[in-house]
Amino acid sequence: MLCKSKKFRHELKYIISTQEYHELKNKLKFAIQLDENSKGNEGYSIRSLYFDDVYNSAYLEKKAGIEERKKYRIRIYNGGDGIINFEKKSKRGQYIHKTSEKISKKNFYQILDQQYDFLRSSESKLLREISLEATCHLLRPVIIVDYEREAYIYELGNVRITFDKNLRAGLNSFDVFNENMVTQFVFSKSVMIMEIKYDAFMPAFISDLIQSSNHYFTAASKYVMCRRLINNLKMY
DSSP, X not given: OOOTTSOOEEEEEEEEEHHHHHHHHHHHTTTSEEOTTOSGGGOEEEEEXXXXXXXXXXXXXXXXXXXXXXXXXXXXXXXXXXOEEEEEEEEETTEEEEEEEEOXXXXXXXXXXXXXXXXXXXXXXXXXHHHHHHHHSOOEEEEEEEEEEEEEEETTTTEEEEEEEEEEEESSOOOTTOTTOOEEESSOTTEEEEEEEESSOOOHHHHHHHOOTTOEEOXXXXXXXXXXXXXXXXXX
């Protein structure tokens, strides 16, 4: 039973081909709206610094298929510092709930330097929770995840359909503002991830638009995919 104090959303993920992407895009762009935050038709870039505890709980619980789990991350857009969010993403099966708090660039570097005083004294419940996780479970940065996102939205049902392209894992830095970061592609450029999020229901016409026998459902997260890639690289 879902917690009534939190608003959980449906989240479905699919691996799709470039060909299928173009077919879906040509349908969606005439039916629903491109996200207003997009920079041109290709969307916007997302860079996230993910955290995990000393037990690698976020990584191992996802691999084990644990129904209820959580992840913490710091996220920026288009490489800028205008919006820096510290986020907690909670997951229950195919339902998600996200809370976030804006932090400053100074705060970001304090976190990288393990200076948590501002978290402990914050009025934000989320930031105090992160401070507790860092102190008790040694929550620390583990990987940067990069990709470009093209997003389409529809107000009724709060539907959001995104195409996440060029998924990459950061290899040599935890600094999200590092312009010289070395990254490694997770997939070939012939595939990408489509995510579908909505509240209580998805309008039937949208469901009809995205139906395809070629969709490959994936339970894996971009975070897990990137960490697995890095772990495999360390073996060689």
